[in-house]
Amino acid sequence: MSNLAWIFVSTLLVNNFTLVMFLGLCSFFGVTAKIETAWRLGLANTFVLLLTAIFAWLLNTFVLGAAPYLRIVAFIVVIASAVQFVEMAVRKYLPVLFRQLGIYLPLITTNCAILGLALFQTSRHYTLIEGLVFAIGAGLGLTLALSLMASIRERIEVADVPRIARRMGLVLVIASSLSMAFMGFAGMGSAP
Amino acid sequence: MSFATGFRHGVHPPEEKELTNRLPIRRMPYPDEIVLPLRQHAGNPAKLCVAVGDHVERGDPVGTADGFMSVPIHASAAGTVAGVEWWPHPDGSMALSVRITVDKFAPHVARPRTVPHWEGLTTDEVVLAVQQAGVVGLGGAAFPTHVKLAPPKDHAVHTLIINGAECEPYLTSDHRTMVEYPVRVLFGIRVMMRALGVTKSVVGIERNKPDAIEAMRAAVPADLDVTILPLTVKYPQGAEKMLIKAVTGVEVPSGKLPVTVGVVVQNVGSVAAIAEVFETGLPLVERIVTVSGHGLRRPANLIVPVGTKLRDLLAFCDGVTPDAAEVVIGGPMMGQAQANLDAPVIKGTTGVVVLAKYETRLARSYPCIHCGRCLDACPVFLNPSLLGDFARVGRYQDMVEQHLADCMLCGSCAYVCPSNIPLSQLFQASKVALRRAQAGAA
Amino acid sequence: MVPGAPPPATVIADMWRGIGRENPVLVQFLGMCPTMAVTNTLANGIAMGAATTFVLVGSGLFVSLFRKYIAHEVRITSYILIIATFVTLADMILAATFPAISKALGPFMPLIVANCLLLGRAEAFAAKVAVHRAVADGLGMGLGFTLSLSLLSALRETLGHGSLLGHPLFGPRFEPWVFMVMPPGGFFALGVALLALAWIVELRRRRVRAVA
Amino acid sequence: MSAAVAPALVVTASPHVRSQDSTPRIMWNVAATLVPIIVAATWFFGVSSLLVIAAATAGALATERAFGRGGTLADGSAAITGMLLGLTLPAGLSLWMAALGGAFGIGFGKVVWGGLGQNVFNPALLGRAFLQAAFPVAITTWPTVGGRFWTLKGDLFALPFTHPLPDAITSATPLGLLKFEGKGTAIEQLILGNTSGSLGETAALVILAGGIYLAWRGYLNWRIPAAVLLTVIVFSAIVHAVDAHRPDPLFMLFSGGLMLGTVYMATDPVTSPVTNRGRWVFGAGVGVLVVVIRIWGGLPEGVMYAILFMNALVPFINRATQPRLFGTRLGGAT
Amino acid sequence: MTVVHQHQHGAPVAVTPGKATPTWRLLVTLAVAGGLSGWLVVTVYQITRPAVERYAAQRVAGAVREVLERPARWDTLYLVNGALVSKAPAGPNAQELPIAYVGYDATGKRIGAAVTAAEPGFQELLTLMIGFDPESGALLGFKVLDEKETPGLGDKIETDSSFRTQFADRLPPLTGVKGHPGGNRNEVQTITGATISSRAVIRIVNHAVAKWRPLLQAYHAGGAP
Amino acid sequence: MTFHAIAILGGMGLIFAVFLALANRKLWVWEDPRIDIVASMLPNANCGACGHPGCRAFAEGTVAGTISPAECTVASDDVHKSIAGFLGVDAGTAVRKLARLMCAGGNDVAINLAEYRGLPTCAAAAAVAGGGKGCAWGCLGLADCERACDFGAIEMSDTGLPMVDPAACTACGDCVEACPKGLFTLLAADHRLLVQCKNLIAGDDALEQCRVACTACGKCVLDGAPGLISVASGIAVVNYELNALAEERAAARCPTGAIVWLTGAQFAHLPALAGSERQ
Ligand SMILES: Cc1cc2nc3c(=O)[nH]c(=O)nc-3n(C[C@H](O)[C@H](O)[C@H](O)COP(=O)(O)O)c2cc1C
Ligand SMILES: Cc1cc2nc3c(=O)[nH]c(=O)nc-3n(C[C@H](O)[C@H](O)[C@H](O)COP(=O)(O)O)c2cc1C
Ligand SMILES: Cc1cc2nc3c(=O)[nH]c(=O)nc-3n(C[C@H](O)[C@H](O)[C@H](O)COP(=O)(O)O)c2cc1C
Ligand SMILES: Cc1cc2nc3c(=O)[nH]c(=O)nc-3n(C[C@H](O)[C@H](O)[C@H](O)CO)c2cc1C
Ligand code: SF4
Ligand code: SF4
Ligand code: SF4
Numbered sequence A: 001m002s003n004l005a006w007i008f009v010s011t012l013l014v015n016n017f018t019l020v021m022f023l024g025l026c027s028f029f030g031v032t033a034k035i036e037t038a039w040r041l042g043l044a045n046t047f048v049l050l051l052t053a054i055f056a057w058l059l060n061t062f063v064l065g066a067a068p069y070l071r072i073v074a075f076i077v078v079i080a081s082a083v084q085f086v087e088m089a090v091r092k093y094l095p096v097l098f099r100q101l102g103i104y105l106p107l108i109t110t111n112c113a114i115l116g117l118a119l120f121q122t123s124r125h126y127t128l129i130e131g132l133v134f135a136i137g138a139g140l141g142l143t144l145a146l147s148l149m150a151s152i153r154e155r156i157e158v159a160d161v162p163r164i165a166r167r168m169g170l171v172l173v174i175a176s177s178l179s180m181a182f183m184g185f186a187g188m189g190s191a192p
Numbered sequence B: 001m002s003f004a005t006g007f008r009h010g011v012h013p014p015e016e017k018e019l020t021n022r023l024p025i026r027r028m029p030y031p032d033e034i035v036l037p038l039r040q041h042a043g044n045p046a047k048l049c050v051a052v053g054d055h056v057e058r059g060d061p062v063g064t065a066d067g068f069m070s071v072p073i074h075a076s077a078a079g080t081v082a083g084v085e086w087w088p089h090p091d092g093s094m095a096l097s098v099r100i101t102v103d104k105f106a107p108h109v110a111r112p113r114t115v116p117h118w119e120g121l122t123t124d125e126v127v128l129a130v131q132q133a134g135v136v137g138l139g140g141a142a143f144p145t146h147v148k149l150a151p152p153k154d155h156a157v158h159t160l161i162i163n164g165a166e167c168e169p170y171l172t173s174d175h176r177t178m179v180e181y182p183v184r185v186l187f188g189i190r191v192m193m194r195a196l197g198v199t200k201s202v203v204g205i206e207r208n209k210p211d212a213i214e215a216m217r218a219a220v221p222a223d224l225d226v227t228i229l230p231l232t233v234k235y236p237q238g239a240e241k242m243l244i245k246a247v248t249g250v251e252v253p254s255g256k257l258p259v260t261v262g263v264v265v266q267n268v269g270s271v272a273a274i275a276e277v278f279e280t281g282l283p284l285v286e287r288i289v290t291v292s293g294h295g296l297r298r299p300a301n302l303i304v305p306v307g308t309k310l311r312d313l314l315a316f317c318d319g320v321t322p323d324a325a326e327v328v329i330g331g332p333m334m335g336q337a338q339a340n341l342d343a344p345v346i347k348g349t350t351g352v353v354v355l356a357k358y359e360t361r362l363a364r365s366y367p368c369i370h371c372g373r374c375l376d377a378c379p380v381f382l383n384p385s386l387l388g389d390f391a392r393v394g395r396y397q398d399m400v401e402q403h404l405a406d407c408m409l410c411g412s413c414a415y416v417c418p419s420n421i422p423l424s425q426l427f428q429a430s431k432v433a434l435r436r437a438q439a440g441a442a
Numbered sequence C: 001m002v003p004g005a006p007p008p009a010t011v012i013a014d015m016w017r018g019i020g021r022e023n024p025v026l027v028q029f030l031g032m033c034p035t036m037a038v039t040n041t042l043a044n045g046i047a048m049g050a051a052t053t054f055v056l057v058g059s060g061l062f063v064s065l066f067r068k069y070i071a072h073e074v075r076i077t078s079y080i081l082i083i084a085t086f087v088t089l090a091d092m093i094l095a096a097t098f099p100a101i102s103k104a105l106g107p108f109m110p111l112i113v114a115n116c117l118l119l120g121r122a123e124a125f126a127a128k129v130a131v132h133r134a135v136a137d138g139l140g141m142g143l144g145f146t147l148s149l150s151l152l153s154a155l156r157e158t159l160g161h162g163s164l165l166g167h168p169l170f171g172p173r174f175e176p177w178v179f180m181v182m183p184p185g186g187f188f189a190l191g192v193a194l195l196a197l198a199w200i201v202e203l204r205r206r207r208v209r210a211v212a
Numbered sequence D: 001m002s003a004a005v006a007p008a009l010v011v012t013a014s015p016h017v018r019s020q021d022s023t024p025r026i027m028w029n030v031a032a033t034l035v036p037i038i039v040a041a042t043w044f045f046g047v048s049s050l051l052v053i054a055a056a057t058a059g060a061l062a063t064e065r066a067f068g069r070g071g072t073l074a075d076g077s078a079a080i081t082g083m084l085l086g087l088t089l090p091a092g093l094s095l096w097m098a099a100l101g102g103a104f105g106i107g108f109g110k111v112v113w114g115g116l117g118q119n120v121f122n123p124a125l126l127g128r129a130f131l132q133a134a135f136p137v138a139i140t141t142w143p144t145v146g147g148r149f150w151t152l153k154g155d156l157f158a159l160p161f162t163h164p165l166p167d168a169i170t171s172a173t174p175l176g177l178l179k180f181e182g183k184g185t186a187i188e189q190l191i192l193g194n195t196s197g198s199l200g201e202t203a204a205l206v207i208l209a210g211g212i213y214l215a216w217r218g219y220l221n222w223r224i225p226a227a228v229l230l231t232v233i234v235f236s237a238i239v240h241a242v243d244a245h246r247p248d249p250l251f252m253l254f255s256g257g258l259m260l261g262t263v264y265m266a267t268d269p270v271t272s273p274v275t276n277r278g279r280w281v282f283g284a285g286v287g288v289l290v291v292v293i294r295i296w297g298g299l300p301e302g303v304m305y306a307i308l309f310m311n312a313l314v315p316f317i318n319r320a321t322q323p324r325l326f327g328t329r330l331g332g333a334t
Numbered sequence E: 001m002t003v004v005h006q007h008q009h010g011a012p013v014a015v016t017p018g019k020a021t022p023t024w025r026l027l028v029t030l031a032v033a034g035g036l037s038g039w040l041v042v043t044v045y046q047i048t049r050p051a052v053e054r055y056a057a058q059r060v061a062g063a064v065r066e067v068l069e070r071p072a073r074w075d076t077l078y079l080v081n082g083a084l085v086s087k088a089p090a091g092p093n094a095q096e097l098p099i100a101y102v103g104y105d106a107t108g109k110r111i112g113a114a115v116t117a118a119e120p121g122f123q124e125l126l127t128l129m130i131g132f133d134p135e136s137g138a139l140l141g142f143k144v145l146d147e148k149e150t151p152g153l154g155d156k157i158e159t160d161s162s163f164r165t166q167f168a169d170r171l172p173p174l175t176g177v178k179g180h181p182g183g184n185r186n187e188v189q190t191i192t193g194a195t196i197s198s199r200a201v202i203r204i205v206n207h208a209v210a211k212w213r214p215l216l217q218a219y220h221a222g223g224a225p
Numbered sequence F: 001m002t003f004h005a006i007a008i009l010g011g012m013g014l015i016f017a018v019f020l021a022l023a024n025r026k027l028w029v030w031e032d033p034r035i036d037i038v039a040s041m042l043p044n045a046n047c048g049a050c051g052h053p054g055c056r057a058f059a060e061g062t063v064a065g066t067i068s069p070a071e072c073t074v075a076s077d078d079v080h081k082s083i084a085g086f087l088g089v090d091a092g093t094a095v096r097k098l099a100r101l102m103c104a105g106g107n108d109v110a111i112n113l114a115e116y117r118g119l120p121t122c123a124a125a126a127a128v129a130g131g132g133k134g135c136a137w138g139c140l141g142l143a144d145c146e147r148a149c150d151f152g153a154i155e156m157s158d159t160g161l162p163m164v165d166p167a168a169c170t171a172c173g174d175c176v177e178a179c180p181k182g183l184f185t186l187l188a189a190d191h192r193l194l195v196q197c198k199n200l201i202a203g204d205d206a207l208e209q210c211r212v213a214c215t216a217c218g219k220c221v222l223d224g225a226p227g228l229i230s231v232a233s234g235i236a237v238v239n240y241e242l243n244a245l246a247e248e249r250a251a252a253r254c255p256t257g258a259i260v261w262l263t264g265a266q267f268a269h270l271p272a273l274a275g276s277e278r279q
């Protein structure tokens, strides 16, 4: 498989950001009660991931060469500010979009998938293009995981779940099952 | 299957019609007492017009129509008004009713026609006469018939469909009517066609009633465009929308009335009743009732005075067997179980079925296994499995979005459900809850 | 008092909250990513817990110290700056002292920055209370976090490797449940822990009811 | 009051009659059709098959009994789960592992969801996925067929939690041979089931017969197996046509767990869509994933993961394929 | 769970309705905070750097020693513009240049070269250090630097010594075989249950040798020691 | 190096501060932060008892001054006061109401005509032959109200009557809505004279269905203050506008006990349904 395709499939399915890499779990557990919310959050995330890929590449290339030890601080500050800025702008100029997506933006700042993307991208020396593909794969993977979780949670809302499993117990069992279902993609692209 | 004689989905419950489908219609003698609820039809209940102690003749009104969406109620036997009181109604509630002690041997004195001869009447006068005669749909819903005869002006009606499907198990009253009184039925059709101003009529009859099809075909007069159409045997073939689909191939749009596709549907019994009131001049005071079931000793097709208590009716059929479990008014698919046998036969009572224990749905219920059979049964293509889930947890608003309003409570879904989930009951309860919530909000 | 600030409480109470009733992992479900990702061995779990505690206390201290001077509009950015600084420090210190663990934790060490727990505590607590309470709260939350991580990682290491802190527990014939140290096993272990907790609570509730 | 005419009246809601099929009846019919498959497995692998299947079933039933809501053993669904799980295991698996798989499948695949009908993932496959992840070596150790009836095919009686001692003669499955060694297997051998593999993948014809019987009785929905098989045939034919080194459709159909999975697992009513259109989509999805995983994935066999993944999509599919309401036909009379 | 939202939406703040903070205060706050942070980070960085670098060096040294079978010393070569040089050019990206380590025994004889290579394994990128003799092309051995393979299965490429020791003296391009190898110098036996990971190792080794051998040969032919 | 680091981060801080400051000027959409604070003080039960769509809407109203804090029937007085204190407004007052059941026909005193089998909910039973109970108006005892109550204020008695715990009842009205027979009403806590029956059948016929039915005998009308109680269409009705005149005496001579003088909870003497583990 070509490199870009491998990056995409790998981040989307094989090493799904949420279900295999354990990134962005807070929203995976916290914001998946409704399908609508879940996939919107996923798309908002994808957008921010793309921004992040660009920022991280810019920072790595132009600013942090001299001071790689500032990486964490620099990444997170840039991401947080950018998200805050985007949030304000969307709220002001695109109130409809804000109502649909914007309310999730602040949630995303503290989503470790974002920082995770920046760090992985750095440690793997991705080019800008590779970084963007990586971000799209990660974002769609996140959206997929969030939506699947939400659709299953909507179904169990009408189920007769035992009392002890009701709050989070079953949700984690679902996550575990989903993660197992994704294990079928393991090794994809590295077949002998 | 050709679309012209059926519809998609539906179920095949055992017909059980052989208990009564060869028994001629007999007349039941007057009981000692009759009870006439003032609410026997869709629309406004009738307004009381007699007082305790009054003497009434057969055919005298005891309640008058309250507006256009209402019909009067007439005494079905001569006697004395013994009480105006709350009485058990077949729908399970208590209803204000007129209780009459019957004077069994009162001569049928010559009395003026309450209903005029139909010849020479204008359309409006026919409609009025039908209302004054207290005629309502005898197919079960008891919708005032004259309302259907006065369709809104913006819809052109082109076909009158007569519902002879009688798809409910056990029931044979329409069947026997068509076999024994085909000429009367066709006379009723003639009256209605004129009142509606249509030239075409179709009588839909399930194929399991060949004798009725034959009798009706033989009776069609040359001057009348009436088609006798045999239909696929399937429940609920008699449901209005299914019947229209089977006869015309057209689906009545969701939430709309049949007039939007230019048809009016009447039950066979209703047209026979119209014929009778115009023949005899007497308003609607009796109807044909199938009394049947494996829990009954002597099934029969009876002409019963409206207001006869179930207790008397069953006693006339020699009572029930020891393993009788349920007394149902209507057929077993959509009928109402009765807790109180003091409840009377009313105009909408098509049959009384006494079910034996082994036939009933008393088995335990399991969780939905999502087998999808209910989806394949639902004639209006709902998702009863999902609706049932929502209903169980009280998510009524979600049910509305899943088109609860289109559910006609036919019970096909509950019939096929292997987990024995009372789906249609859930939907009925949800509809009631929603209505109450709306009433509360308003 | 700042409106909406938590009611006064003893320092001990501030600490206990994080360990028990408001346990970040078992009750609040915050900081799930490190919880899942690094708890495949006890050593990793403890190290991550310790590092997070360090950052919680450090950032709590600074946020509380400067709470009067940080303008409202830039508070989030400032808090993140403070947190990120402490994370970087923790990362470097761990790399310099326990390189093996530092390698095992990989990128999840820097990801502490994004741990929702930290920003949450900074904004909801540290920014509103005096220094000693902020520190106590950070310590409590950190300990609660460490405790839950230890519990989970002990469960996963015992079953998944048949060892604890690298010491074999059951002898050579033990068949490890590889599942437990794989991604689904992480979710599963926490799920089981939560079910067990809920079950205990339920049993106790029933007993109370039976007595009453 | 009413005693005179009708003794002890009951009132229930309409409809007052119901069809004769009940959920337990369906379940026990399915269970009964599994028996010939178990017999076939025993023919090939000897007493080991019976022991492994019994252990898996015992694990499932014990868990259902201990944690399920009362009286749910009688509905037969837990027995199916156990038997099907057993049929997906290799003949030489230690019994404690088989039982653990059954317990996991029922415990975390069914009971925590609320019991029968509420689960989203196929419990038997979840149990197997767990075993595959927990004991990857043990569960890919495939004993060869044949041998004497009473010879055990592996360290079946290894103590719980201990490592089974490898002692049986093993060989790769047809799919493993193909994937890792590029070797094919004769089609007659595949159809007769004369290959190593899990217990239930060796009797394609018996499974097919059971499926046809169940479909005829209406106990399973034929659309799903039809969709899976069609998709696999078409998709793998295309791949085979483009690259002749890839396996042909016949090999695809009769190798691995495809037949068992298609007939008995993809059709689990609980974990497959309720709508007929949805069933086609679901089946096609399973078929595509099976081919994709088998050909491009890291694992030789993909049926289990294909079904589990599609299980996760079922709530979506159900939503997207709601039936069209009567009286809302596009372009119809309004 | 509303917890996640809490700090975003539910957080009470100092109530100064409608009044914005003056801009200079924002500037000062962030600049000072940034400066302070930078200072703290860099200070600790400087304190910890020696230890971190020591560990890193040790790790590389350990790996080189292992795959080159205890060389007495080694040279570090950098790949710049398609050729090997012994001194890294100055610049920020120096650390990221591909590197080869050329080892010598006590007598000063060249033992071979160690190179690192990373390619997808079963799950994620698999990073190896590979030792081989550029002259004969024969392998000396390999060491896993980084892997994310399944514990207990794929990680046997690291933990199973009988797999690792096979590689010594084998002649790439290698092929993996199941069962017992026939003693061919280009065959290695794959690990049961981890064929994919085993083959990934083989693939990486083959690619690495194919890529580095000509480079090293050219370097040595170019008169370098 | 130190300088580098300080410069980079300090510089970034500056740049973002400028950005954010600009953004702040141009883009900020102001929302009264007190709304969040008040919302966080409310019980967040979102029960709707106050007549507003959820607690946040209530908070918006209180901040805007259109709602007084005491209108939240769920929150305690302390909460009312602290919200009022925070906003600097008057807490206001609200009449305390309680849910009362207008039926006392438990299964020990009211007859059943047929056995109802089916969904164990009142709504479903009511739709089937009225539920099989002799009295078509009476309580079906299948606990829809208990399930509807979010505050756990209703518990079924062992005779199948819902017992309302006055301390826990917030008068949210959910039970009123849930009961298919419309047996609950919200009465002010000081409305203590109550006709616990809705049966419209008068006289002994009513007693055939239920021993505690109101037979419309009229004794309470005579014993109460003039105009306080009247009998219309078979049932006694209390005119609560004249509640001030109500006295225990009015209930004293009721032959069936249909009218009662409440001193606390209804049916307080009945034991609760054993093992009532409804979810
Ligand atoms: C509000 C209302 C208005 C109706 N108006 C008409 C009408 O104008 N013309 C007509 O033919 N039927 C009318 N119907 C009758 C229905 O189409 C239908 O025949 C009746 O509800 C009985 O249906 P069923 O016995 O299938 O349940 C009306 C029904 C309702 C509920
Ligand atoms: C499920 C269902 C089944 C029905 N079956 C019949 C039937 O078999 N025969 C019949 O006359 N009406 C049946 N009806 C009533 C018809 O829909 C329609 O109301 C009636 O034919 C109109 O005629 P009427 O107003 O003269 O009664 C059924 C209704 C429903 C909802
Ligand atoms: C959960 C799971 C994890 C696996 N991990 C690995 C792995 O890390 N490395 C590997 O080569 N194969 C892995 N496999 C693949 C299978 O074990 C595969 O069948 C094996 O590589 C084939 O080797 P064999 O032919 O010797 O059995 C994994 C499979 C599963 C189900
Ligand atoms: C046709 C059919 C297929 C079934 N297949 C499975 C299966 O693959 N796995 C399983 O655990 N149960 C199966 N069951 C049983 C049952 O549906 C299953 O245990 C439920 O998932 C439990 O909620 C099947 C049942 C039927 C009727
Ligand atoms: S009762 Fe309603 S949902 Fe059920 S089959 Fe009939 S119309 Fe469909
Ligand atoms: S028929 Fe019954 S079990 Fe089957 S899907 Fe419908 S409700 Fe569920
Ligand atoms: S009061 Fe109403 S809702 Fe409550 S148990 Fe009685 S009938 Fe049911």
Ligand code: SF4
Pocket: F102, F103, F104, F105, F106, F110, F135, F136, F137, F138, F139, F196, F197, F198, F199, F206, F209, F210, F211, F212, F213, F214
């Ligand atoms: S008679 Fe009155 S008290 Fe008795 S059940 Fe009926 S409504 Fe209740």
Ligand code: FES
Pocket: A023, A024, A025, A026, A027, A110, A111, A112, A113, C030, C031, C032, C033, C034, C114, C115, C116, C117
């Ligand atoms: S720790 Fe919260 S999203 Fe990862």
